[in-house]
Amino acid sequence: MTGESAREASEGRNTPRKRILRGIAVQTAVVAAAVHLLWAWPRLGSPPDARPYFFIAGSALAVAVAVATLRAGEYRRLYALGAGTLGTFLGGFLAWHGTGAAAALAAEPLAVAAAVVEVVGVGAYLALYRLAPPTSVVVERQREDDAEVAEKRAEEKEKRGEEAP
Incomplete structure (x- = not known):
């Protein structure tokens, strides 16, 4: 490359x-x-x-x-x-x-x-x-993006006073 x-x-x-x-x-x-x-x-x-x-x-x-x-x-x-x-x-x-x-x-x-x-x-x-x-790089990026989304959702729930799972 x-x-x-x-x-x-x-x-x-x-x-x-x-x-x-x-x-x-x-x-x-x-x-x-x-x-x-x-x-x-x-x-x-x-x-x-x-x-x-x-x-x-x-x-x-x-x-x-x-x-x-x-x-x-x-x-x-x-x-x-x-x-x-x-x-x-x-x-x-x-x-x-x-x-x-x-x-x-x-x-x-x-x-x-x-x-x-x-x-x-x-x-x-x-x-x-x-x-x-390479596919391994794409999969790792997707995992990182999924982890960031889950983290943001947890923060939003915490701000609203809901219990995190």
């Missing part, structure tokens, strides 16, 4: 760069999910093609990761899951179409939108991963 990224990792979750990257990562995950749902929905029930069902499951996972990215702490595993989910969409497209991937991109505007969004999203999630501290 470079000196600047180590400093930023120690400063917490809400540095300007991390907020911007988090916003980009969340938006790209949601847009990728929406694009895949738009493609999959009309194709449900097509017996020889299992992709619509995988797209729906992958879209649900992408949205869940996006929500967790907004609400959870700085967990490297979460960021790796986000990058992996978007990367799997992209890799799956390339694997499915093989050498005809460029022609498939040219023929399908949704595929172009998905590919661009997925590349940007993978980059944002990987940048968040690099900037995040």
Whole structure:
């Protein structure tokens, strides 16, 4: 980790760069999910093609990761899951179409939108991963925050004359 990224990792979750990257990562995950749902929905029930069902499951996972990215702490595993989910969409497209991937991109505007969004999203999630501290640091910060909250509650109860548990 470079000196600047180590400093930023120690400063917490809400540095300007991390907020911007988090916003980009969340938006790209949601847009990728929406694009895949738009493609999959009309194709449900097509017996020889299992992709619509995988797209729906992958879209649900992408949205869940996006929500967790907004609400959870700085967990490297979460960021790796986000990058992996978007990367799997992209890799799956390339694997499915093989050498005809460029022609498939040219023929399908949704595929172009998905590919661009997925590349940007993978980059944002990987940048968040690099900037995040190790999980043990995040867990320790959470314990400290919980202890401070419990201490403040106890002080407030004491001021009101209530018995502490």
